[in-house]
Amino acid sequence: MNFLPTLTGSLSQPAADNPTVAIMEAAYAHHSLHYRYINMDVPPALLADAVRGAKAQGYVGFNCSLPHKVAIIEHLDGLAESARIIGAVNCAVQRDGKWIGENTDGKGFLHSLTPVVNPTGTHVVILGAGGASRAIAVELALAGATRVTIVNRAADRGQELAKLVNEKTRAQATFVHWEHEYSLPGDADVVVNATSIGLAPDWHARVPVVADSFPSQAVVADVIPNPPRTLFLGEAEARGCRILDGLGMLVNQAATNFHFWTGVEPDKDVMRRVLEQVFGA
Numbered sequence: 001m002n003f004l005p006t007l008t009g010s011l012s013q014p015a016a017d018n019p020t021v022a023i024m025e026a027a028y029a030h031h032s033l034h035y036r037y038i039n040m041d042v043p044p045a046l047l048a049d050a051v052r053g054a055k056a057q058g059y060v061g062f063n064c065s066l067p068h069k070v071a072i073i074e075h076l077d078g079l080a081e082s083a084r085i086i087g088a089v090n091c092a093v094q095r096d097g098k099w100i101g102e103n104t105d106g107k108g109f110l111h112s113l114t115p116v117v118n119p120t121g122t123h124v125v126i127l128g129a130g131g132a133s134r135a136i137a138v139e140l141a142l143a144g145a146t147r148v149t150i151v152n153r154a155a156d157r158g159q160e161l162a163k164l165v166n167e168k169t170r171a172q173a174t175f176v177h178w179e180h181e182y183s184l185p186g187d188a189d190v191v192v193n194a195t196s197i198g199l200a201p202d203w204h205a206r207v208p209v210v211a212d213s214f215p216s217q218a219v220v221a222d223v224i225p226n227p228p229r230t231l232f233l234g235e236a237e238a239r240g241c242r243i244l245d246g247l248g249m250l251v252n253q254a255a256t257n258f259h260f261w262t263g264v265e266p267d268k269d270v271m272r273r274v275l276e277q278v279f280g281a
């Protein structure tokens with residue numbers, strides 16, 4: 001074993017309490033991998049220096065969070081397909097001597113969904129049109145969803161995302177302006193709350209959808225990881241829907257990063273247990 005561990009990390013701002021550090025370190029230890037995951041506060045003006053530093057210090061890869069997800073692109077050698085379409089990178093990985101940008105948010109969601117439902121041919125309804133929604137919409141469209149309905153309060157953001165899906169994937173996307181309580185379409189196969197509504201400490205905030213409109217055949221997912229059990233998921237479950245919490249997306253996103261960097265498929269149960277401790281689930 002080398003004395004120095006293989007380095008991975010996160011270029012973020014501010015560091016805050018980054019649960020990814022706890023998940024990655026626990027998984028490296030569980031798999032006896034001599035790796036470390038280090039969180040680094042990087043001011044936007046010093047991003048280029050931080051990337052040069054990571055390369056010089058032998059990092060095999062790194063995550064980057066807001067506000068670096070778009071600015072990082074010019075410091076990389078290329079982009080994977082979904083990251084190119086989404087226009088944002090949260091994971092950098094070395095392939096054939098090149099630094100490639102990936103977006104593992106959407107992949108994390110996809111991998112949490114596929115054990116429950118195959119997205120091929122599905123109608124997906126996504127509430128929200130921010131970064132999480134964009135990653136999920138593109139990844140599910142690339143995975144074979146045929147219809148994507150984007151529901152958003154700000155019309156410009158929602159229209160832009162529907163246009164992106166229509167132009168860059170084979171799925172057919174429609175935008176719905178979210179002004180009042182939204183009634184979910186009865187033929188939805190997958191419904192995703194990809195807004196920030198319900199995130200702690202505002203866990204009591206209700207996603208404005210008509211409670212009776214959850215189609216019982218649908219899989220209903222929430223991106224909110226904290227608390228894992230949201231009011232939105234509670235309403236869906238009460239109407240007979242299968243539910244997926246935001247911890248699943250977070251675990252699968254971290255597991256995808258882990259696999260990209262180490263080539264090892266991590267034990268996701270270990271990662272999930274760590275997150276449950278972090279969020280007191």
Ligand code: NDP
Nearest residue numbers: 128129130131132133153154195196199223225246249250
């Ligand atoms: P953005 O700020 O980019 O987007 C937020 C979205 O929520 C927008 O569509 C916004 O609508 C909508 N929204 C917020 N408040 C309201 C409201 N009161 N009524 C209607 N719509 C509202 O955030 P992100 O997309 O980056 O993140 C969204 C959430 O996803 C966060 O809570 C984050 O924690 C979570 N997340 C979870 C991940 C996981 O692995 N589980 C990974 C990434 C994110 P509008 O455009 O009209 O403002």
